Amino acid sequence: MPANPPETVAPARTGRRHVKTRVRALIDALEHLVGGFGTALLAFAALLWLAVVALGCLAGLRRLLAPSAPRVVRSIAERERARLSRWGPAIIGPATPPPTHIRAALADPDGRREVRWLFVHGTLGLLLSVTAVVLVVYTVQDVTFPLWWRWLPADEPNTPTVVSWTVNDESGALVVALLGVALCVLFAILGPGMARLQARPGTRLLAPSGEVDLSLRVAQLSATRAAALDAHATELRRIERSLHDGTQNRLVAVTVLLGATRRALARDPSSADEMLERAQQAAEQALAELRTVVRGILPPVLADRGLAGALAGLASDCGVDCRVDVDVPGRCAASVEATTYFVAAEALTNIAKHSRARHATVTVRRQGQELSLRIEDDGVGGADEHEGSGITGIRRRVEAHDGRLALTSPPGGPTILQVELPCGL
DSSP states (O other), X not given: OOOOOHHHHHHHHHHHHHHHHHHHHHHHHHHHHHHHHHHHHXXXXXXXXXXXXXXXXXXXXXXXXXXXXXXHHHHHHHHHHHHHHHHSSOOOOOSSOOOSSHHHHHHOHHHHHHHHHHHHIIIIIHHHHHHHHHHHHHHHHHHTHHHHGGGSOTTSOOOSSSSOOOOOSHHHHHHHHHHHHHHHHHHHHHHHHHHHHHHHHHHHHSSOOHHHHHHHHHHHHHHHHHHHHHHHHHHHHHHHHHIIIIIHHHHXXXXXXXXXXXXXXXXXXXXXXXXXXXXXXXXXHHHHHHHHHHHHHXXXXXXXXXXXXXXXXXXXXXXXXXXXXXXOOSOOOHHHHHHHHHHHHHHHHHIIIIIOOSEEEXXXXXXXXXXXXXXXXXXXXXXXXXXXXXXXXXXXXXXHTTOEEEEEOOTTOOEEEXXXXXXXX
């Protein structure tokens, strides 16, 4: 039978990628909402405690109860900062401890913002989490209802939905299942937006103020500058080592063989031809190693074929089945393309050596002033940048461009390496 034409295969792959992306977004949204449920419960409990403290102050227990309020608010706010930092950019809390006196606490701008967040997250955030959990629970119950409805009491309304009625036959059970599908579609539509709405107060009210953010930015730029210098020094050492251990030794061998050939011409001309052949082989090997070093400095394939072609070449040489999806209109800066290429090359090398994966995917997108690189494999997971996996070198190279790197590799996989690089307009 003839193979499917490319115009048929491409939309099918695009559709599968869209479905996978949508499912992943729904799972992430559910994880966000369930994680926010815990901090929302704590925030609601803290609101109740603040009400108790207010009543206690009116009853003359101000010295006893008031000092605990700022500490409780700060403790729960720090939990939310840690939760949001796991899903996005790090949110740094105030460097100073919360005030112990009620007047100082009321005058503290960070404390007032934390109390505002506490009120919003303890009410709206809790409502969003409860709604999401109820939708998911009812979806699972309703979709699986045709499998177990016969074991429910027949003399009672036994549908597991908000509106209960008695189910007596398979058609009624299927109606419940269809209702579960409708709830699933409803969560698919509302879930990601609910997760973003729940996280928005925390990202706005718990983030550091302008002055603190500026000092953090200065510290970050100092760190990335140091990382750039370290990466530059490491690259120079790598080039020097490659030239010293490889090319230089080959050239020394050529020199020795040429000297031996010159002496052989005077003593035994018949052996000179063999020595010249060995010298030529050594010179060719030195030339090949020198080309390898030059390609390591800036791969010429980037200039010849562009980023998409260069990554396609890496995928074809990878030890596992690798698919490349690049959507980058125009060209980025040469340094950004080179960094993207080297990150992908190092990551694919790690996948082929350590992951035991069968498939890998390299996805590159450009959105405005940012280039996004995502490398995913279905291997065993458990990658740790502190165990000599090469991730530390990748992170330094990325941070030297003021970029960001996030590695997710739970035991059992999948491993996802996400890199964001600023690339200008």
